Amino acid sequence: MEIDPFIFRLSIFILSIFIGYYVVWSVTPSLHTPLMSVTNAISSVIIVGAIIAGLSGDSQSVFNMSSIFGFLAISLAAINIFGGFLVTQRMLQMYKKKKKDK
Amino acid sequence: MSANLSAIFYLISGILFILALRGLSSPETSRQGNFFGILGMIIAITVTFLSIGNFSSGFIYVLIFLLIGGLIGAFIAYKIPMTAMPELVAGFHSLVGLAAVFVAISAFLNPEAFNLGSTGDIKLSSLIEMSIGAAIGAITFSGSIIAFLKLRGIMSGSPIIFKGQHYINLLLGISIIVLVFYLCNTQSESFFWRLIGISFLLGLLLIIPIGGADMPVVISMLNSYSGWAAAGIGFTLENSALIITGALVGSSGAILSYIMCKGMNRSFFNVILGGFGATDQTSSSKGKEQKPVKSGNAEDAAFLMKNASSVIIVPGYGMAVAQAQHALREMVDTLKKNDIKVTYAIHPVAGRMPGHMNVLLAEANVPYDEVFELEEINNDFANTDVAFVIGANDVTNPAAKTDQQSPIYGMPILDVEKCKSVLFVKRSLSPGYAGVDNELFYRDNTLMLFADAKKMTEDIIKNLD
Numbered sequence: 001m002e003i004d005p006f007i008f009r010l011s012i013f014i015l016s017i018f019i020g021y022y023v024v025w026s027v028t029p030s031l032h033t034p035l036m037s038v039t040n041a042i043s044s045v046i047i048v049g050a051i052i053a054g055l056s057g058d059s060q061s062v063f064n065m066s067s068i069f070g071f072l073a074i075s076l077a078a079i080n081i082f083g084g085f086l087v088t089q090r091m092l093q094m095y096k097k098k099k100k101d102k
Numbered sequence: 103m104s105a106n107l108s109a110i111f112y113l114i115s116g117i118l119f120i121l122a123l124r125g126l127s128s129p130e131t132s133r134q135g136n137f138f139g140i141l142g143m144i145i146a147i148t149v150t151f152l153s154i155g156n157f158s159s160g161f162i163y164v165l166i167f168l169l170i171g172g173l174i175g176a177f178i179a180y181k182i183p184m185t186a187m188p189e190l191v192a193g194f195h196s197l198v199g200l201a202a203v204f205v206a207i208s209a210f211l212n213p214e215a216f217n218l219g220s221t222g223d224i225k226l227s228s229l230i231e232m233s234i235g236a237a238i239g240a241i242t243f244s245g246s247i248i249a250f251l252k253l254r255g256i257m258s259g260s261p262i263i264f265k266g267q268h269y270i271n272l273l274l275g276i277s278i279i280v281l282v283f284y285l286c287n288t289q290s291e292s293f294f295w296r297l298i299g300i301s302f303l304l305g306l307l308l309i310i311p312i313g314g315a316d317m318p319v320v321i322s323m324l325n326s327y328s329g330w331a332a333a334g335i336g337f338t339l340e341n342s343a344l345i346i347t348g349a350l351v352g353s354s355g356a357i358l359s360y361i362m363c364k365g366m367n368r369s370f371f372n373v374i375l376g377g378f379g380a381t382d383q384t385s386s387s388k389g390k391e392q393k394p395v396k397s398g399n400a401e402d403a404a405f406l407m408k409n410a411s412s413v414i415i416v417p418g419y420g421m422a423v424a425q426a427q428h429a430l431r432e433m434v435d436t437l438k439k440n441d442i443k444v445t446y447a448i449h450p451v452a453g454r455m456p457g458h459m460n461v462l463l464a465e466a467n468v469p470y471d472e473v474f475e476l477e478e479i480n481n482d483f484a485n486t487d488v489a490f491v492i493g494a495n496d497v498t499n500p501a502a503k504t505d506q507q508s509p510i511y512g513m514p515i516l517d518v519e520k521c522k523s524v525l526f527v528k529r530s531l532s533p534g535y536a537g538v539d540n541e542l543f544y545r546d547n548t549l550m551l552f553a554d555a556k557k558m559t560e561d562i563i564k565n566l567d
Contacts, residue, residue, distance in 0.1 A: 017349045027126045029450065037191055062163060069205075070204070076198075085179075
């Protein structure tokens with residue numbers, strides 16, 4: 001009997017939860033706020049679904065109910081991607097070590 | 103691009119996201135980590151375009167909407183003050199949730215585009231996956247909106263509680279499951295809309311009973327939800343980048359919620375079922391009696407600190423509200439010039455989100471190797487002359503160790519009472535959010551400084567010179 005591809009996706013999912021568990025425990029507590037903003041940014045990779053939806057219309061009618069929701073989702077996810085990565089960058093730049101020469 | 107090749111690229115971008123989180127294990131590697139994250143995102147988006155390969159007239163609109171969102175996002179990222187981070191993160195969570203809902207709606211309305219079957223005849227497994235994604239996304243969206251409004255102060259931070267609340271939530275939760283069942287049987291659009299509507303409602307009702315100071319848990323929990331929603335959509339789209347990311351974000355948020363709950367010594371359900379602040383205030387107001395308090399001014403505080411050889415600063419939410427972090431750093435600079443050793447002690451639940459105090463101190467140019475977590479620094483209080491508590495309260499209350507009746511009993515606290523003297527910058531004697539009186543206020547070696555945190559700190563600087 002063949003294995004349903006769903007089982008493979010489930011395996012990826014469960015193994016990723018374990019990876020997430022160990023990786024996140026190693027995050028230093030002082031960086032927990034950047035952790036939240038960067039997870040925000042990366043979870044917006046949902047934009048790949050939004051792009052597929054946006055391009056689902058045919059050449060005569062670019063806009064249909066489905067693609068409109070897709071376009072809106074693209075904008076929402078893009079706010080998050082740009083906003084999330086940039087604000088994380090801004091925060092991380094503030095974390096400095098003690099200057100030895102003072 | 104063939105489906106297999108794009109799947110490989112999605113895997114690569116998933117791995118880059120793992121490295122992005124991995125980078126956060128220390129501030130030195132964190133910027134590189136963020137770069138990996140950006141790279142992963144670029145790969146995922148590019149591969150999606152290439153795999154569709156259909157650059158019809160829709161393509162230009164995709165770019166336009168991408169650009170609009172990107173500009174708004176970049177604008178927010180540059181403008182936002184660091185003190186507004188908690189509400190920004192809550193706002194971002196709501197967007198992830200709503201995007202998940204929208205993608206699920208698109209997939210439901212046009213399953214052919216996603217290769218999920220045809221309208222009215224969507225594959226059963228895909229239907230279940232997308233309804234889970236849509237439901238969690240909707241809960242994340244409306245819950246985050248409430249969290250945002252509470253953090254922003256537009257909505258009162260006090261918990262809103264009414265009778266039968268938990269039963270209503272339970273009923274809504276059950277009806278979501280029933281609707282998914284009917285949806286799978288009938289493929290009817292109306293069930294799908296009802297499912298989304300009820301999930302929105304449940305998100306609202308779940309967050310309104312939770313008080314402002316429990317926001318660190320809520321915000322981490324919503325972070326986790328946004329991950330699970332993304333994973334649900336990832337299963338629908340059979341996209342490994344989305345599944346990996348969803349799992350990472352989901353477990354990240356769950357771990358943060360766990361750390362926050364442990365920092366308050368409360369169970370997750372205790373927080374979620376809500377109403378902490380409102381119920382306990384009554385019990386504390388009864389037993390209130392007038393006790394003598396030593397209060398001082400900036401001059402006294404400056405004198406105490408000038409004659410100390412070591413000082414530990416304990417910041418709390420009050421520092422964030424007063425925006426006192428820059429003044430505080432100046433004060434510390436002055437103290438250091440007088441050869442006084444100064445460090446910072448951060449309680450896990452100080453502020454309104456995980457790591458809130460660390461970001462504010464970093465913004466004020468406090469080097470991160472002077473900032474310590476509870477376990478690292480708690481033994482040092484006994485050998486320290488002065489503890490300077492600025493805008494924190496409950497996290498220093500020794501009742502957590504001694505008074506079994508206290509609602510905060512068992513919560514790990516910073517042992518400031520072991521210092522030779524304790525300075526409390528506070529606006530009044532009012533108890534903290536837990537509604538518990540802090541016995542430290544009435545001790546002989548405690549000096550209360552009643553003022554706005556920023557103003558008091560500035561006055562102390564003047565008196566130090």
